[in-house]
Amino acid sequence: MNETSATDIRPLVLVEGLRKSFGSHEVLKGIDLSVQRGEIVAIIGPSGSGKSTLLRCVNQLETHTAGTVTVAGVTIGPDSASHDRELQKLRRNVGMVFQSFNLFPHLNVLRNVSIAQQRVLGRSQAEADERSMQLLTRVGLADKAKQYPARCSGGQQQRIAIARALALDPQIMLFDEPTSALDPELGLEVLAVMRELAEGGMTMIVVTHEMHFAEDVSNRVLIMADGEIIEQGPSREVMQKPQTERARQFLSAVRDR
Amino acid sequence: MLDILGNLVTGVPMTLFLTFGALLVGVILGIPICMARRSHHPVLSNLAAAVIVAIRSIPPLVWLFLIYFGLGSGILRLSPLVAALGGLGLITAVNMAEIYRGSLAAIHAGQWEASQALGLPRWSRLVEIIGPQVARISLPAVATYAIGLLKDTAVASIIGVPELAFKGTYLSQQTFKGLEIFAAVGFLYIAMSLPIAWVSRLVDARIRQRVAQ
Numbered sequence: 001m002n003e004t005s006a007t008d009i010r011p012l013v014l015v016e017g018l019r020k021s022f023g024s025h026e027v028l029k030g031i032d033l034s035v036q037r038g039e040i041v042a043i044i045g046p047s048g049s050g051k052s053t054l055l056r057c058v059n060q061l062e063t064h065t066a067g068t069v070t071v072a073g074v075t076i077g078p079d080s081a082s083h084d085r086e087l088q089k090l091r092r093n094v095g096m097v098f099q100s101f102n103l104f105p106h107l108n109v110l111r112n113v114s115i116a117q118q119r120v121l122g123r124s125q126a127e128a129d130e131r132s133m134q135l136l137t138r139v140g141l142a143d144k145a146k147q148y149p150a151r152c153s154g155g156q157q158q159r160i161a162i163a164r165a166l167a168l169d170p171q172i173m174l175f176d177e178p179t180s181a182l183d184p185e186l187g188l189e190v191l192a193v194m195r196e197l198a199e200g201g202m203t204m205i206v207v208t209h210e211m212h213f214a215e216d217v218s219n220r221v222l223i224m225a226d227g228e229i230i231e232q233g234p235s236r237e238v239m240q241k242p243q244t245e246r247a248r249q250f251l252s253a254v255r256d257r
Numbered sequence: 258m259l260d261i262l263g264n265l266v267t268g269v270p271m272t273l274f275l276t277f278g279a280l281l282v283g284v285i286l287g288i289p290i291c292m293a294r295r296s297h298h299p300v301l302s303n304l305a306a307a308v309i310v311a312i313r314s315i316p317p318l319v320w321l322f323l324i325y326f327g328l329g330s331g332i333l334r335l336s337p338l339v340a341a342l343g344g345l346g347l348i349t350a351v352n353m354a355e356i357y358r359g360s361l362a363a364i365h366a367g368q369w370e371a372s373q374a375l376g377l378p379r380w381s382r383l384v385e386i387i388g389p390q391v392a393r394i395s396l397p398a399v400a401t402y403a404i405g406l407l408k409d410t411a412v413a414s415i416i417g418v419p420e421l422a423f424k425g426t427y428l429s430q431q432t433f434k435g436l437e438i439f440a441a442v443g444f445l446y447i448a449m450s451l452p453i454a455w456v457s458r459l460v461d462a463r464i465r466q467r468v469a470q
Contacts, residue, residue: 061370088376096374102367105468106389116375148468
């Protein structure tokens with residue numbers, strides 16, 4: 001855990017030659033990606049291009065077929081030959097936010113944010129609750145602590161989910177289409193929280209359909225199509241002057257909406 | 258007639274004991290059976306599936322005979338009560354396993370994924386995240402089953418467990434007042450079923466109100 005010093009120049013996330021097949025269908029065809037500490041990477045691209053699968057391979061919610069995934073010094077090889085302990089070590093550094101929030105419906109908001117702190121980090125309930133309240137305050141939802149998730153709007157649930165992931169002090173946050181299940185208005189409050197996180201220096205990989213977020217907040221944009229990264233580079237450059245025809249097609253299609 | 262009714266009522270505690278005893282056995286034993294049934298190990302899951310089908314396909318009455326007269330003849334000396342509790346408990350267990358399996362299927366995959374992404378240890382995922390949700394979804398089906406089980410306990414009278422139906426049979430043979438006695442027996446079963454249904458609905462509504470999605 002001492003590999004976290006600010007002077008560390010090794011990438012925080014390193015994906016090499018990543019391949020993933022579901023049966024005979026190959027959804028990731030050899031992805032290489034490195035993410036530096038403090039970087040904010042947006043992954044965009046048409047549905048079915050493999051963006052979510054790539055993200056889910058980073059914290060091994062999906063095992064991969066070939067290649068390696070390294071996060072903060074923990075390397076995982078193909079097809080979960082790795083032990084549970086290695087997986088736990090890797091996930092320990094990675095926070096994830098889902099499209100469908102996935103809060104635990106039977107636990108109140110405070111328990112949702114506290115439970116993993118106790119079980120994973122070994123914090124006492126009092127310590128965990130204190131940290132949870134700080135984070136809930138930060139996402140503007142301290143008053144919901146005793147409510148159940150069902151009583152919260154989608155935007156609120158997603159902000160709680162962000163607080164829950166942050167509570168484990170991850171080194172990197174993964175966002176899997178965090179606003180896609182939300183009305184545009186509610187999406188904005190989630191994006192505001194993400195923007196604030198970005199300004200605070202959090203390393204983030206964000207799979208998104210929010211072109212403004214990709215262009216304005218992220219440092220780097222990756223465009224994926226058919227299981228490959230077809231274009232990547234500094235956000236503005238990629239978004240405004242895409243080099244490949246496929247990327248131009250995609251960007252003009254999403255902009256015309 | 259009143260003393261007959263008074264005599265009948267002494268069978269009620271045994272009926273309730275059998276019902277809740279078998280339910281308790283089943284609710285607990287159903288968990289490992291369900292886990293075996295869902296195991297990735299093909300031998301284990303097929304074995305569990307076979308056991309579930311076998312136990313469910315044979316009528317409770319035949320099971321009690323098998324256990325009490327079959328096992329009981331030489332292999333194991335079982336009291337009627339233990340045989341009845343064991344038989345009904347086993348039948349309940351496989352039914353619980355199937356109820357749990359259905360409830361598990363109803364849980365959004367995101368619940369597993371979120372608990373994995375958070376790095377929760379396996380016990381916590383099962384006991385604190387998935388288990389309570391399975392319990393909540395299963396509750397109405399379990400309550401329905403419990404009411405069915407309450408009535409099924411009557412088969413225990415055949416092997417001589419002194420529960421309500423046994424008392425009814427005994428008293429009707431003594432007094433030749435079959436109609437009145439069995440009407441009273443029926444009434445007592447209704448009287449026991451209603452609170453179970455009522456409590457289950459109350460608990461369900463309370464949980465629903467809290468976590469409704």
